Amino acid sequence: MKKWKVVVTDWEYADLRFEENVLLRHDSIKLVSAQCKTEEDVIEACRDADALINQYAPIGRKVIEALEKCKVITRYGVGVNTIDLDAATEKGICVANVPDYCMDEVADHALALLLSWTRKITLANHHVKNGKWDFKVTQPIYRLRGRTIGLVGFGKIPQMLAEKVKPLGLKVLAYDPYFPKHLAEEKGVALVELDELCAQSDFISVHAPLMEATRGMIGEQQFARMKKDAIIINTSRGPVIHEKALVDALTKGQIAGAALDVVEEEPIPKDHPLLSMDNVILTPHAAWYSEEAAAEMRSKAAMGVVDVLIAGEYPKYLVNQKVKERVELKPSRPEQRYQSL
Known part of the structure; x- marks a missing residue:
């Protein structure tokens, strides 16, 4: 059985239980956690990854070009300023966020x-x-x-x-x-x-x-x-x-x-x-936070990976819509999957 390698580039939580709950129900997914600070860190940890879940680690053009088989990058939260969207689109990598969690x-x-x-x-x-x-x-x-x-x-x-x-x-x-x-x-x-x-x-x-x-x-x-x-x-x-x-x-x-x-x-x-x-x-960039919002954000970021790797669909919260010109996936039909979160 093919194993999809999913790397969490960096995270500031006590654990990854919400991500694990979404991803590890699929035997074909291997979850790897890292604490990358620089682009070099990301390249080292993610070069052969099929998907990335990102918090703050920089994913610029240099990183994108070094990714050998990545299909999707999801980001915790709304902003995607850590990711070079143009480079990802050129490489045929879907970028997704979580715009509705908080x-x-x-x-x-x-x-x-x-x-x-x-x-x-x-x-x-x-x-x-x-x-x-x-x-x-x-x-x-x-x-x-x-x-x-x-x-x-x-x-x-x-x-x-x-x-x-x-x-x-x-x-x-x-x-x-x-x-x-x-x-x-x-x-x-x-x-x-x-x-x-x-x-x-x-x-x-x-x-x-x-x-x-x-x-x-x-x-x-x-x-x-x-x-x-x-x-x-x-x-x-x-x-x-x-x-x-x-x-x-x-x-x-x-x-x-x-x-x-x-x-x-x-x-x-x-x-x-x-x-x-x-x-x-x-206040310290805390407006987004509640226990419920944090759980929803992390679960939906992980589900964006499932959308692509397991369902073969464009992620529900696809940011770089122009990537559809470069990679062909099924239309997004995420309703039943997201109801389980």
Whole structure:
């Protein structure tokens, strides 16, 4: 019997029980775990692999070209910035992600950051624990109802956030050049240009994916248009916001504050100016996390391998659609397999 070699390039979990539960029910799969840090590490561990499951290890063109028989690379989570998609497509390798495992969690986290900053929860907690019992340290606080939140990007997560904030009395704007205006209106959301969103919003929540077109898209020009009492929230990717422009806007008082789950460099450097600002809330790229979301992400990443190697289908969450021009697999019919997760 042919054995498919599946390598987990790197992982930060206590074990691989969810991956094993999906993959090792198939006798034809051999699972190998590694902790690759560099491209050379990946090449050494994966040169003869049939499939890769990736977390942070770099899989650039050099790695792709060294892979001798790889058919699919899946990545934990939504982003695939660790993988050279063009090189994978040229080599006929399917790349898959898990785009739907933590939608509620991220929307909830964005809402929690908004409420925590607006009600000055983090600031008040710090002062109380340091012996100061005085509500005036939180001034000013403004009523939430009647204010406006602007969503940068209007995919599934910001759509969920929109539904969560409407009962709080917030008006919702969104900027997304790819989303149909009439569909946004059906959801009770006004689709506007980015400049208008920045000028009108009291809260700006960033949900755009990181790509060249979105890198630094919230920068000096956008901060200059924002209200002085506006706050910006980011649960997408750090580089979508131009960080130096953000620091300057906070320092100059162009905006009131920020609540960030992601930053340009993670972990954030110990001397970063954001760490010393009382009007900034920081969490450690944790918006995605719940026990249920982690289990779903890991299981679905493994199932993307099964889609290709065992079922002979394109993976359910195929990212590089153009690979279909280079490799012929069966259409994706994953319903029964994914119901078992």
